[in-house]
Amino acid sequence: xxxxxxxxxxxxxxxxxxxxxxxxxxxxxxxxxxxxxxxxxxxxxxxxxxxxxxxxxxxxxxxxxxxxxxxxxxxxxxxxxxxxxxxxxxxxxxxxxxxxxxxxxxxxxxxxxxxxxxxxxxxxxxxxxxxxxxxxxxxxxxxxxxxxxxxxxxxxxxxxxxxxxxxxxxxxxxxxxxxxxxxxxxxxxxxxxxxxxxxxxxxxxxxxxxxxxxxxxxxxxxxxxxxxxxxxxxxxxxxxxxxxxxxxxxxxxxxxx
Amino acid sequence: xxxxxxxxxxxxxxxxxxxxxxxxxxxxxxxxxxxxxxxxxxxxxxxxxxxxxxxxxxxxxxxxxxxxxxxxxxxxxxxxxxxxxxxxxxxxxxxxxxxxxxxxxxxxxxxxxxxxxxxxxxxxxxxxxxxxxxxxxxxxxxxxxxxxxxxxxxxxxxxxxxxxxxxxxxxxxxxxxxxxxxxxxxxxxxxxxxxxxxxxxxxxxxxxxxxxxxxxxxxxxxxxxxxxxxxxxxxxxxxxxxxxxxxxxxxxxxxxxxxxxxxxxxxxxxxxxxxxxxxxxxxxxxxxxxxxxxxxxxxxxxxxxxxxxxxxxxxxxxxxxxxxxxxxxxxxxxxxxxxxxxxxxxxxxxxxxxxxxxxxxxxxxxxxxxxxxxxxxxxxxxxxxxxxxxxxxxxxxxxxxxxxxxxxxxxxxxxxxxxxxxxxxxxxxxxxxxxxxxxxxxxxxxxxxxxxxxxx
Numbered sequence: 001x002x003x004x005x006x007x008x009x010x011x012x013x014x015x016x017x018x019x020x021x022x023x024x025x026x027x028x029x030x031x032x033x034x035x036x037x038x039x040x041x042x043x044x045x046x047x048x049x050x051x052x053x054x055x056x057x058x059x060x061x062x063x064x065x066x067x068x069x070x071x072x073x074x075x076x077x078x079x080x081x082x083x084x085x086x087x088x089x090x091x092x093x094x095x096x097x098x099x100x101x102x103x104x105x106x107x108x109x110x111x112x113x114x115x116x117x118x119x120x121x122x123x124x125x126x127x128x129x130x131x132x133x134x135x136x137x138x139x140x141x142x143x144x145x146x147x148x149x150x151x152x153x154x155x156x157x158x159x160x161x162x163x164x165x166x167x168x169x170x171x172x173x174x175x176x177x178x179x180x181x182x183x184x185x186x187x188x189x190x191x192x193x194x195x196x197x198x199x200x201x202x203x204x205x206x207x208x209x210x211x212x213x214x215x216x217x218x219x220x221x222x223x224x225x226x227x228x229x230x231x232x233x234x235x236x237x238x239x240x241x242x243x244x245x246x247x248x249x250x251x252x253x254x255x256x257x
Numbered sequence: 258x259x260x261x262x263x264x265x266x267x268x269x270x271x272x273x274x275x276x277x278x279x280x281x282x283x284x285x286x287x288x289x290x291x292x293x294x295x296x297x298x299x300x301x302x303x304x305x306x307x308x309x310x311x312x313x314x315x316x317x318x319x320x321x322x323x324x325x326x327x328x329x330x331x332x333x334x335x336x337x338x339x340x341x342x343x344x345x346x347x348x349x350x351x352x353x354x355x356x357x358x359x360x361x362x363x364x365x366x367x368x369x370x371x372x373x374x375x376x377x378x379x380x381x382x383x384x385x386x387x388x389x390x391x392x393x394x395x396x397x398x399x400x401x402x403x404x405x406x407x408x409x410x411x412x413x414x415x416x417x418x419x420x421x422x423x424x425x426x427x428x429x430x431x432x433x434x435x436x437x438x439x440x441x442x443x444x445x446x447x448x449x450x451x452x453x454x455x456x457x458x459x460x461x462x463x464x465x466x467x468x469x470x471x472x473x474x475x476x477x478x479x480x481x482x483x484x485x486x487x488x489x490x491x492x493x494x495x496x497x498x499x500x501x502x503x504x505x506x507x508x509x510x511x512x513x514x515x516x517x518x519x520x521x522x523x524x525x526x527x528x529x530x531x532x533x534x535x536x537x538x539x540x541x542x543x544x545x546x547x548x549x550x551x552x553x554x555x556x557x558x559x560x561x562x563x564x565x566x567x568x569x570x571x572x573x574x575x576x577x578x579x580x581x582x583x584x585x586x587x588x589x590x591x592x593x594x595x596x597x598x599x600x601x602x603x604x605x606x607x608x609x610x611x612x613x614x615x616x617x618x619x620x621x622x623x624x625x626x627x628x629x630x631x632x633x634x635x636x637x638x639x640x641x642x643x644x645x646x647x648x649x650x651x652x653x654x655x656x657x658x659x660x661x662x663x664x665x666x667x668x669x670x671x672x673x674x675x676x677x678x679x680x681x682x683x684x685x686x687x688x689x690x691x692x693x694x695x696x697x698x699x700x701x702x703x704x705x706x707x708x709x710x711x712x713x
Binding site: 022025056140172188190 | 412415418419422423426429430433434448449452453454455456457458459460461462463465466469470473474477478480481482484485486487488489490491492493494496497498501502503504506507510511518519520522523524525531534535537538539541544545546547548549550551555559562566706709710711
C-alpha cells in the first residue's frame with residue numbers, strides 16, 4: 001500500500017472528503033455536491049458558458065481580486081496605523097523596509113485592476129444581453145457591487161495619507177458640498193431651516209457626514225479606514241453572496257431558461 | 258545638460274525591450290499568417306502573405322537591437338517622435354478653444370466608424386494592424402519627455418493598460434457579433450447554439466479557474482515588483498497641487514465640471530448614471546440577443562451602451578488624465594504643463610444673451626433684500642427663457658417623441674417605461690449638447706440662479 005493510499009484510507013481523510021478522488025464521472029459529480037467551496041458551481045454546464053472568448057472571465061477575476069484585496073488588506077491592517085502621525089510613515093516603511101511589504105503594492109495594483117475588471121464584467125454582461133429576463137434583478141445587484149467597488153477604491157485612496165490621497169479625496173468630496181438640499185452650497189439648502197436657522201451648514205451637511213469634519217483630516221482618515229476595512233467589505237460580501245446565489249437560481253450566467 | 262531630456266539611456270534601453278516584445282508578438286503572427294492567410298501574386302510569382310509580416314518583424318528586431326546598442330549615447334539616438342508631428346499635435350489638441358472640440362469630435366467619429374465599418378474591423382489582420390499601429394505610436398511617443406511624465410506616472414499606468422484591454426474586448430465583441438449576424442442572415446445556427454453540449458464542471462471549469470487564479474497572482478506579484486505603487490510626498494493641506502485631480506476612475510465626472518456645476522456633474526448626473534444602469538433590464542423590452550453576441554438584433558441598445566461607455570466614459574477619462582493640466586487647461590500629449598498657460602474664455606449666460614444682446618436693454622434686477630417670493634418672481638422673469646427651454650427639453654420633448662419618431666417604441670413600452678427611458682436618454686445627451694453650446698456660443702449657463710446655487 002502506497003503512502004498516498006494509506007492517507008486516503010485513513011479515518012481523518014475520509015471524515016473530510018466523503019468520497020473517492022474525482023477521477024471518474026460519478027465522483028466528479030459527487031465532489032461538486034459535497035465540497036463547500038465547490039458547491040457554488042453547478043455539476044455540469046454548457047460548453048459555451050465557460051468559453052473564455054464568451055465570458056472573458058471578468059466576473060471571476062473580479063471576485064478573485066476581491067479575495068486578494070481581503071487577504072493582503074488584512075495583513076496590511078496588522079501593520080498600518082490610521083493616524084496622522086503614523087499613516088504615511090507606515091506606508092513608507094512597507095515600501096522600503098518591511099518584510100512582505102510587497103503586500104501593499106499588490107493591494108494597490110489589485111485595487112486598480114479590480115475597478116477595470118468590474119467595468120469589463122458589466123461590459124460583457126451587457127453585450128451578451130445577460131441582464132434580460134430572468135436576470136434583471138441580478139444586474140441591479142451587479143450595479144450596486146460596481147458602485148461599492150468604486151467606493152472601496154475611493155476610501156482606500158486616502159489611507160496612505162500622501163498628497164495624492166488627500167487632494168483626490170478633497171476634490172471628490174467637494175462634490176458633496178453641492179448636494180441638492182443637503183449640501184451647504186447646493187441648490188435648495190435654504191429650504192431646510194427652523195425658525196430662520198439653517199439646518200444645513202458647513203458643519204452639518206452631506207460633506208461633513210462624509211469627512212467627519214469640515215476639512216479632510218484625522219477624523220476623515222478614521223472614518224475612511226472603518227468604511228474601507230469593515231463597513232463596505234461586509235456589505236460587498238453579502239451582495240456577492242446574493243449575486244452568486246442568483247446566478248445559480250436564475251439558471252446560469254446567461255441565456256433564457 | 259538638459260534637465261528634461263527626451264531620451265535617456267534607461268528610456269532607450271527600456272524601449273529596446275518594448276520593441277523586442279513587439280518583435281516576438283509579430284514573429285508569432287508570421288506563423289499564424291503563413292498557415293492561414295495564403296498567398297498573393299507579386300511580379301508573377303506566388304508569395305506567401307506572411308512574408309510581409311516577416312519583413313516587418315525583422316525590421317522590429319533590428320529596431321530593438323538598435324535600441325540596445327544605442328543606449329549609451331541617448332542624445333545621438335535617431336529613432337524618436339518627429340518634432341514636427343509633436344508640434345502639430347500640441348498646436349491642435351493643446352489649443353484651449355480647438356482641443357476639446359477636436360478630441361470629442363474625434364472620439365465620436367471613431368465611434369461611428371467603428372460601428373459602420375465593423376465588418377472590416379473584425380478581420381483579424383485589420384485588428385492586428387490597429388494594435389501594432391497603436392503600440393508603435395505609444396513606443397514612439399515615449400521618446401518625448403513630457404509625454405512620459407504623464408503616461409508613466411504610477412497612477413496612470415493602469416489606465417494605459419485599460420485602454421488596450423477595452424480596445425481588445427470591444428474588438429472581440431464585434432468579431433463574435435458580426436459572425437453571429439452573418440449566421441442569422443444565412444439561416445445557420447448561432448455560434449453559441451452550436452456549443453450547447455453539457456460538460457462536467459470538474460475538471461473543465463475548476464481547472465481553468467485554478468489556472469486563471471495562478472496567472473492573476475503571478476501578474477500582480479510581477480507588477481508589484483516591477484513598479485512601485487503610487488506614493489507621493491506626505492500630505493500637506495497648505496500645498497494644493499495644480500491640477501488637483503480626483504481618482505482616475507472619476508475623471509470623467511470631473512471633466513463634466515467644465516460644463517456643469519457640481520450639483521449636477523458631481524451629484525445628480527452620477528446618480529442618474531447609476532439609476533439608469535439599474536433601469537436597463539426593465540427598459541429594454543427586446544427579447545432578442547439574450548445569451549449570445551449580436552449587433553443587428555439589438556443595434557439600438559448596443560449602440561447606446563457603447564456610446565455611454567466609450568466616448569462618454571473612457572474617452573473622458575483619457576481627456577481628464579492625459580490632457581488636463583494646471584488650472585484644468587487642456588494640453589497636448591507632448592506639451593509641457595505650464596502653470597502660466599493662459600486660457601481666455603469669456604463665457605456668457607443665456608439670460609445675458611437674451612436681455613443684453615437680443616433685447617439691447619439691461620438685466621432685470623433681483624433684490625437680495627426682498628422676500629423669497631418676490632425674489633423668485635424676479636428670478637423667473639430674468640431666467641424665463643432658460644427655464645422654458647429646460648422644461649421643454651425634459652417635460653415636453655418626451656411626449657412629442659412618443660407621438661412622432663418613437664411611436665412604435667412608446668406603444669411597446671407603455672407610458673411609465675417610455676417616460677423613464679426618454680428622460681434617461683435626454684439626460685445622457687445633455688452633456689454633448691452643453692459641450693457643443695459651450696464651444697459654439699461660449700454659453701455658460703442655460704439657467705443661472707447663483708443666488709440659490711441653482712445653475713444649469
